[in-house]
Amino acid sequence: MNIALLLEMAAEAAPDRIGLVCDGRRWSYGELLAAARGAVELINASGATHVALLDESSEAAVIALFGAALSGVPYCPLNYRLADVDLAALLERIAPSLVIGDVDRVMRIASEQGHALYTRADFTAATQGALVDSEREYDLGEGIAIQLFTSGTTAAPKAAILRHSNLLSYILGTVEFASADEADAALVSVPPYHIAGIAALLSSVYSQRRIVMLPAFAPEAWLELAEIESATNAFVVPTMLSRIIEALDKGVTANISSIRAVAYGGGKMPLELIHRALDLFPQTGFTNAYGLTETSSTIALLGPDDHREAHASDDPKMRARLASVGKPLPTIELEIRDEEGRCCPHGQPGEIFVRGDQVSGEYKDRSALDADGWFPTRDAGYLDEEGYLFLAGRADDVIVRGGENMSPGEIEDVLLTHPAIADTCAVAVPSVEWGESVGIAVVLREGQAQPSEQELKELIRARLRSSRVPTKIKFVKELPYNEMGKLLRREVKKILAE
Known part of the structure; x- marks a missing residue:
């Protein structure tokens, strides 16, 4: 199977249903699929080995993601915030690519690498105007879907590989097809080069939830867009939530009563902040999602009921659960191991190991999985007696x-x-x-x-x-x-x- 099937299923079931809103423009699922098929013509004509996005979130990210999948070419969104020298090095590692976004910058720092270049507007227009071969048989194989360069917070970026089978295992194991109401809308504000952003696109398309895209996060813009589009779901990182609450405390007004569910992750959530959010949004369900690029996103969840129970409890042990990332998904296995590789008892910290179909654990030209398929996350943590996972930072920290x-x-x-x-x-x-x-x-x-x-x-x-x-x-x-x-x-x- 191939992740492009998610968009094909959504377009076949409801071609006129709005699948994406970005910068005021609305795209139906049928239009997104047609543009993705148009992208195939551009990708194949370019001879590119990768499809790279060097831009903020936009409709181009969705079209490129599924167009690359239909072409059988890895999709590789790049961190546009990197310094020129670092970005040039990454571009060289995926040359020749079809690069979408900041054409002037690529010409300035990597003009000799042989990339095919499109601005966001030109790419979107070209995919809509492409002559699509009606007889074309699309490559729906199970090869590499995504190549993401890790953030490199402790070392040089590694090229993490996610195959179609990894991503589909996560989506099919956690999302029900066409489960969203037509009014449901997911506000997506995380960068396109992060696994959380990609997972948000895939899960929203498969559930047929309208994607409301905010290209560049600002708390005032987030609140305004949530009100205008009556957003029902959102994913934020802790710093985003902190800035949203700060804006509300300073008098910014917005009717965001439509928001039923907020998921967060990507960094440690301060306890004071999540307690404040639970007080400020009493009707909203909060979910802490813990995952890694190499695991195709989430592997453990602290759900809404756990949040409310811990927030309302006077029992210190119960309240402490707000500091956890919840319990592992039923589709994965998780162990805590000491330095000798032995499983740790409850309460004893060690390194987190995971195994499952969604776990890639693969990098360019090498695999980090052991002989039994276990991936060492390099995160430290422990499990309590009830099976809740508590993180203790990186093992290297x-x-x-x-x-x-x-x-x-x-x-x-x-x-x-x-x-x-x-x-x-x-x-x-x-x-x-x-x-x-x-x-x-x-x-x-x-x-x-x-x-x-x-x-x-x-x-x-x-x-x-x-x-x-x-x-x-x-x-x-x-x-x-x-x-x-x-x-x-x-x-x-x-x-x-x-």
């Missing part, structure tokens, strides 16, 4: 002090209980005596007095062991995050080293 492994997350959670602290990050800093020790960067709440270093050390010492007490503390205006809300710990290390 663990601070090793004198042979003792320490999770940055447990230190950060304690610091965030201080009323003056708005955000914080714990990282390893060099230590002559211990090899590594704890360093923290701290962001203060607006208008709050700066606590002394000794006060923060005593707070950690009282709640955790003395080994967790930081040897270096720095107060900063803000912490470095990428556009998906992931904390860039390597940048924090640089800040602390200055």
